[in-house]
Amino acid sequence: xxKTTQPISMDSYEGQEVNITCSxxxxxxxxxxxxxxxxPSQGPRFIIQGYKTKVTNEVASLFIPADRKSxxxxxxxxxxxxxxxxxxxxxxxxxxxxxxxxxTILRVKS
Amino acid sequence: EAQVTQNxxxxxxxxxxxxxxxxSQNMNHxxxxxxxxxxxxxxxxxxxxxxxxxxxxxDVPEGYKVSRKxxxxxxxxxxxxxxxQTSLYFCASGRDREQFFGPGTRLTVL
Numbered sequence: 001x002x003k004t005t006q007p008i009s010m011d012s013y014e015g016q017e018v019n020i021t022c023s024x025x026x027x028x029x030x031x032x033x034x035x036x037x038x039x040p041s042q043g044p045r046f047i048i049q050g051y052k053t054k055v056t057n058e059v060a061s062l063f064i065p066a067d068r069k070s071x072x073x074x075x076x077x078x079x080x081x082x083x084x085x086x087x088x089x090x091x092x093x094x095x096x097x098x099x100x101x102x103x104t105i106l107r108v109k110s
Numbered sequence: 111e112a113q114v115t116q117n118x119x120x121x122x123x124x125x126x127x128x129x130x131x132x133x134s135q136n137m138n139h140x141x142x143x144x145x146x147x148x149x150x151x152x153x154x155x156x157x158x159x160x161x162x163x164x165x166x167x168x169d170v171p172e173g174y175k176v177s178r179k180x181x182x183x184x185x186x187x188x189x190x191x192x193x194x195q196t197s198l199y200f201c202a203s204g205r206d207r208e209q210f211f212g213p214g215t216r217l218t219v220l
Contacts, residue, residue: 043200043211097168102152
């Protein structure tokens with residue numbers, strides 16, 4: 001199983017860009033990389049997913065280098081409401097176990 | 111409204127008293143999964159199911175059972191709960207590699 005490693009916490013200010021990196025050295029060929037956001041007392045919520053290179057949607061970008069041993073979630077111009085725990089997930093629901101990282105607590109300050 | 115529901119949301123029980131946490135989804139997803147969340151450990155997968163009558167162990171299956179007799183339901187069964195199963199439990203269903211999580215069940219085993 002691909003084990004993932006993320007920073008425990010990060011602090012930022014409103015309006016800044018935040019980059020959270022996840023390390024997954026043992027990622028398998030069929031594994032996708034997915035990021036989830038979790039607020040207190042709620043279930044995780046899907047943010048973005050990718051396999052390689054760069055993926056962008058309306059809330060975030062995901063950068064995956066060619067060796068796929070790490071990935072970086074980029075949140076542009078964060079606001080106070082982006083304060084949450086962010087999880088990196090490696091795997092594929094089409095057949096494998098899924099392994100979440102321990103999560104990164106992002107605190108956005110005004 | 112598309113959703114994953116879990117019941118009960120909160121449960122306090124005693125060691126050895128069998129319990130079932132129900133999970134239901136109305137999105138016609140084939141994939142369903144159970145996770146537990148503990149401080150500092152993030153989300154760990156207990157069991158998952160790729161379809162009706164197909165279930166597989168995740169990372170931490172010991173002490174748990176599941177069944178998938180219908181597509182929409184995926185109950186989690188604790189035959190003889192122990193205090194180390196005190197945790198926050200999430201059910202999820204998924205399609206196209208994206209998972210949708212329920213609101214969570216907070217279980218305390220005394």
